[in-house]
Amino acid sequence: MKIKKLILILVLFTMMLFSHKNASAQDKKMVYRIARLTIDSAQLENYKALLKEGAETAVRVEPGVLSLYAVYEKEHPTHVTVFEIYANKEAYEAHIHSPHFLKYKNATKDMVKSLELVDVAPIALGAKPGAIK
């Protein structure tokens, strides 16, 4: 009976630690951004392939790149939106100096007709575990 209680206390304590860590990380340090781009229609397929490669590499190899969701509008396929989440400002700085980002940036510089970077803050970030990847 005593051991069971001890285990229960340990489990609750661990849960508290983790929930605290998540809350403080989400509220204080993470960087959230939306990038809105317009792409040259003649180079759209090439652009999408380069963006896909760059985004997937970043999430795979950079510990501080938490999420990159890139989509295009069905009615205006040259309108691209990227929703970006970084662990903190340092992770974002590391990302824009990474070889895969510089490769993407250089390869797509004549494809991007406009680029708007919008800093955002979260209202709700709901995702089922494992639902996307």
Place this chain on the structure above:
Amino acid sequence: MKIKKLILILVLFTMMLFSHKNASAQDKKMVYRIARLTIDSAQLENYKALLKEGAETAVRVEPGVLSLYAVYEKEHPTHVTVFEIYANKEAYEAHIHSPHFLKYKNATKDMVKSLELVDVAPIALGAKPGAIK
């Protein structure tokens, strides 16, 4: 030795099944959408609380609501963007008839000054497992 081989084959077969399931689900059935809203500045805090409650409830209780990311622009806090992923069209239809969505919709109808719903398709959806929630 024979049992080990059998286990290895079973594991590989299971991985094949799952990777196929993921690929087909992502490509063919999922519904991706961006909602862009402008909110009455006098009611912004109330609106954000209602959106947060509605979005978190939907992801928690509806099996087909995979992800709802809601953010506001730091420079224009009344500009809200929601990035939505549903398992399929039926899941989206179920969502907009759910009690929590109808509660949100009714409670916020005089707070929303403009609403644009944009159907999108994925280029890359990279997210670290467990990074957000």
